[in-house]
Amino acid sequence: MDFESSFEPEDEELEDEEQTLDAGISAANEVVSAPGRLVSGVQGLLEPIRVATAPGEGDQEQSPPPPTTGYDPDQLRRVRTLLAEEPLIAGATRSPSHQQTSLWMPWVFLLIGVAVAVPILFQWARPLGQARQWPGVAEAFSAINRLQNGDTVQVLWAYDPATAGELDLLAAPLVQHMLDKGARLEIISLLPNGPATARRLVSGVRRIRSQEPGITLDQSPIDARFVPGGAMVLPAFGATPAALAVVFGAQAEDVQAWLELVAPRNRTPVVAVTAAGADPVLRPYLDSGQLKGLVSGFDGAASYSRLLYATTGQPPNQLQLAQQLVGQNFALIAFLALIVTGNLVAALTTGRRHE
Amino acid sequence: MNSLLGQADLAVLLGTWVGIVVGLLIFSAIFGDHWLARLGQHILVGVALGYAAVVTWQAMFALSFVQGLLANPAGDIIQWIPIVLALLLVIAGGERILMQGEGGAGSGSRRWLRWLGVAPAGLLIAAGIAIASLGVLQGTLLPQFWRAAQTGFQWRAAPEPFLTGILTLLITVSALIYFGVDPDRHLSRQPRWIASFIRGWIWFGQRAVWLAAGAIFARLIVSRSSLFIAFVEGIVASFMTTGIGNTILTWWQMITGAL
Numbered sequence: 068m069d070f071e072s073s074f075e076p077e078d079e080e081l082e083d084e085e086q087t088l089d090a091g092i093s094a095a096n097e098v099v100s101a102p103g104r105l106v107s108g109v110q111g112l113l114e115p116i117r118v119a120t121a122p123g124e125g126d127q128e129q130s131p132p133p134p135t136t137g138y139d140p141d142q143l144r145r146v147r148t149l150l151a152e153e154p155l156i157a158g159a160t161r162s163p164s165h166q167q168t169s170l171w172m173p174w175v176f177l178l179i180g181v182a183v184a185v186p187i188l189f190q191w192a193r194p195l196g197q198a199r200q201w202p203g204v205a206e207a208f209s210a211i212n213r214l215q216n217g218d219t220v221q222v223l224w225a226y227d228p229a230t231a232g233e234l235d236l237l238a239a240p241l242v243q244h245m246l247d248k249g250a251r252l253e254i255i256s257l258l259p260n261g262p263a264t265a266r267r268l269v270s271g272v273r274r275i276r277s278q279e280p281g282i283t284l285d286q287s288p289i290d291a292r293f294v295p296g297g298a299m300v301l302p303a304f305g306a307t308p309a310a311l312a313v314v315f316g317a318q319a320e321d322v323q324a325w326l327e328l329v330a331p332r333n334r335t336p337v338v339a340v341t342a343a344g345a346d347p348v349l350r351p352y353l354d355s356g357q358l359k360g361l362v363s364g365f366d367g368a369a370s371y372s373r374l375l376y377a378t379t380g381q382p383p384n385q386l387q388l389a390q391q392l393v394g395q396n397f398a399l400i401a402f403l404a405l406i407v408t409g410n411l412v413a414a415l416t417t418g419r420r421h422e
Numbered sequence: 423m424n425s426l427l428g429q430a431d432l433a434v435l436l437g438t439w440v441g442i443v444v445g446l447l448i449f450s451a452i453f454g455d456h457w458l459a460r461l462g463q464h465i466l467v468g469v470a471l472g473y474a475a476v477v478t479w480q481a482m483f484a485l486s487f488v489q490g491l492l493a494n495p496a497g498d499i500i501q502w503i504p505i506v507l508a509l510l511l512v513i514a515g516g517e518r519i520l521m522q523g524e525g526g527a528g529s530g531s532r533r534w535l536r537w538l539g540v541a542p543a544g545l546l547i548a549a550g551i552a553i554a555s556l557g558v559l560q561g562t563l564l565p566q567f568w569r570a571a572q573t574g575f576q577w578r579a580a581p582e583p584f585l586t587g588i589l590t591l592l593i594t595v596s597a598l599i600y601f602g603v604d605p606d607r608h609l610s611r612q613p614r615w616i617a618s619f620i621r622g623w624i625w626f627g628q629r630a631v632w633l634a635a636g637a638i639f640a641r642l643i644v645s646r647s648s649l650f651i652a653f654v655e656g657i658v659a660s661f662m663t664t665g666i667g668n669t670i671l672t673w674w675q676m677i678t679g680a681l
Contacts, residue, residue: 183647187658231652232648233645262477299550299553323562327558328557331561343644347641355566364644364648391648395648
């Protein structure tokens with residue numbers, strides 16, 4: 068293979084651009100999707116910008132078109148955005164079309180926004196109810212409850228401020244539980260913003276706990292560091308013995324990476340604490356015993372806090388959890404109203420069109 | 423404004439205001455792709471990238487072999503290899519970024535530079551593929567396959583685990599067939615009964631995947647709602663910090679007669 072010419076296409080190569088492009092299109096239509104996770108997302112707010120090219124991709128090279136599917140580009144974009152586990156805030160919304168009857172997306176957002184914001188603004192305390200305790204929460208509680216004073220816990224802090232709104236709710240009771248047991252947390256993060264997020268949460272839990280009478284927590288500096296290099300560096304942590312490993316991850320991939328690259332090496336039991344969206348992907352790992360416990364979403368946080376409250380005292384985020392429960396109930400009502408309205412509109416307009 | 427500034431430390435107050443303004447700018451993206459929303463995103467991404475660059479720089483110097491080299495540069499020559507490879511990658515990448523758009527492959531020295539950049543890039547890719555492949559094999563494929571095989575047909579089990587085992591195996595295999603078999607390509611030359619059987623299995627697998635996607639979608643809604651509730655709470659708390667929240671609350675109480 069002439070590696071040099073493939074690294075940077077020569078001018079004469081570009082003369083055959085049309086034929087190459089045609090061949091590329093036909094090849095792309097037959098290409099099987101690159102292997103990857105069934106559900107995956109990107110960290111951050113914007114689509115990643117490609118800053119480097121692989122050998123064989125010149126500046127003038129035309130990228131092959133994506134394989135054809137049965138969906139139009141807008142449908143594909145929406146599905147991808149919905150299934151990405153990381154929230155994608157930036158996204159253009161379409162103006163209402165006069166040709167077709169459809170809900171204008173900003174109205175949908177506005178309805179959900181009002182349904183969630185009003186109870187928070189007016190501090191409504193109902194409807195509250197009780198969050199469902201999924202399998203894996205009690206097991207996670209038991210795994211942490213078995214820790215002895217001075218035990219080392221490896222912590223992979225795989226979330227940053229983009230998802231802290233949800234993950235802080237989950238991390239607070241677990242961190243409090245581990246600190247109460249006197250565990251020594253060795254926090255690493257593959258995200259540059261991870262250690263700062265970890266320090267903020269751990270110091271917040273320490274501050275609130277130390278205000279309670281009779282509670283004395285370790286006030287030594289928080290061992291949280293950023294490890295550059297991505298998941299490739301994770302096997303290095305498999306050489307470290309620990310009593311327990313806890314992965315705080317916004318995405319399922321972070322937990323999977325730990326289970327694939329670290330857990331088989333040091334055989335340390337793993338507890339996963341994740342966003343609600345990552346739960347279905349990780350549940351098979353709980354069933355297979357690779358995960359000792361799985362806590363996810365606001366309901367996982369509420370369940371864990373309930374268990375903690377029953378044994379060690381007041382959890383640190385009681386107010387936020389109550390507001391989450393009320394907000395989730397109102398959001399659910401808004402979603403149900405939207406689904407019913409959407410189906411009614413669709414049924415009525417379809418009938419009219421048939422006439 | 424004095425009353426606002428008097429309540430909290432100036433830096434904290436400024437940070438709160440910047441957070442409120444940028445947060446609302448980004449949030450306004452739900453009304454369309456406009457310049458204010460983009461401005462908010464650009465500020466956020468710029469600040470985040472700047473912070474990430476500083477943190478990465480600090481983390482790089484904290485690496486043990488870098489510390490060893492700083493203490494004794496001539497101590498272990500092998501420790502220089504990662505530094506040289508990293509420099510080659512940076513130089514080759516920098517040349518490519520700076521010279522992009524000029525066309526052609528350039529002079530002989532530029533070609534050599536790019537050649538040298540291929541070595542660390544190839545090493546990175548090869549190591550990445552090896553680690554990821556081994557990881558998937560030992561952490562997902564083998565344990566999950568073993569679990570599915572174990573839960574298969576437990577003939578002496580109670581009805582519930584027995585049915586669960588059969589369903590697990592059936593759904594796993596049907597989803598695998600749905601993803602792996604293309605009816606037009608793979609079944610066109612098969613006997614009619616085999617093609618019909620496999621098509622039925624694909625149909626089942628497709629429904630199983632839809633069901634799984636529905637569960638994921640439901641949990642994603644919960645996840646996004648949690649984030650949104652936290653955002654609203656954060657905005658309300660920020661307004662309370664600045665003093666505006668209390669003023670609005672007082673006005674509201676005056677309007678409703680509660681004060």
